[in-house]
């Protein structure tokens with residue numbers, strides 16, 4: 460193994476899959492981003508331009524913490540919104556701060572030409588083996604799918620566990636064991652084993668529980684710290700949580716044409732990033748009988764700001780309450796909790812009233 464110590468920004472539970480690519484595919488050491496804390500955001504905010512969205516600040520803060528933990532090579536993913544430009548800016552900021560690290564910006568790669576990813580990965584390890592990196596990436600994709608399936612199950616049941624913390628504990632064990640998986644066969648076995656265990660957890664689920672759908676921007680919706688653990692807090696109140704947005708659905712199987720077609724009465728043009736998916740899922744949750752919808756985004760996320768008037772129309776057309784949360788470095792837990800509580804009371808009273 461060479462001395463390259465690679466970090467990739469922390470994102471939901473997917474660091475296990477990223478770690479596999481870095482260790483097994485790139486043959487490098489992996490430096491995981493330390494768990495995101497208030498300090499991460501403070502560091503990120505201190506060195507970020509004011510106008511950037513919060514994921515930029517989390518990423519930058521995480522990079523600096525990872526460099527301090529030993530990383531000497533950083534990877535930025537790039538993206539279809541402003542995220543595509545963030546790599547360049549972060550690279551310059553780190554250089555100005557005096558950090559001597561290699562910065563690989565995947566925004567330079569092109570999804571239509573997979574070979575460009577190989578070329579970028581070669582900058583991390585010039586002796587890269589094409590077969591190794593391909594099979595590592597393929598297994599990582601399957602890991603992502605398994606993580607998403609497991610987490611979907613958790614979201615829909617965790618609110619009804621008889622012993623508090625049972626799902627969380629098993630989820631951590633699952634992610635730990637996932638680190639040791641070497642091929643698809645092992646992965647499938649692990650998935651089956653854990654699904655059996657998850658299904659054995661004792662729950663007390665009513666016939667017609669409250670159901671809430673989450674929609675919104677990639678990072679904020681998938682990163683628990685960024686959304687102040689909102690899913691968990693709501694689930695604890697005995698609510699089934701639906702959240703379509705994950706990497707499997709939005710990146711691996713986005714079905715863009717169908718999505719565009721199905722929202723044509725609400726949006727004619729693609730507004731970028733997650734906007735189309737947000738609209739599509741809000742309609743689906745309304746039609747599927749959810750009791751409310753929660754929209755989350757980072758402060759300054761233009762694609763998601765554009766969806767808000769459309770969501771308002773959906774709310775009126777389907778008579779479904781929607782609440783909006785915008786997160787930035789100043790957002791306090793108290794304000795969030797008060798609004799979540801009020802939303803919960805309201806959807807519960809509505810449901811009671813319908814009986």
Ligand code: SF4
Pocket residue numbers: 512513514540541542676677678732733757759760761762763
């Ligand atoms: S989707 Fe929005 S919040 Fe996320 S990186 Fe793009 S502009 Fe920023």
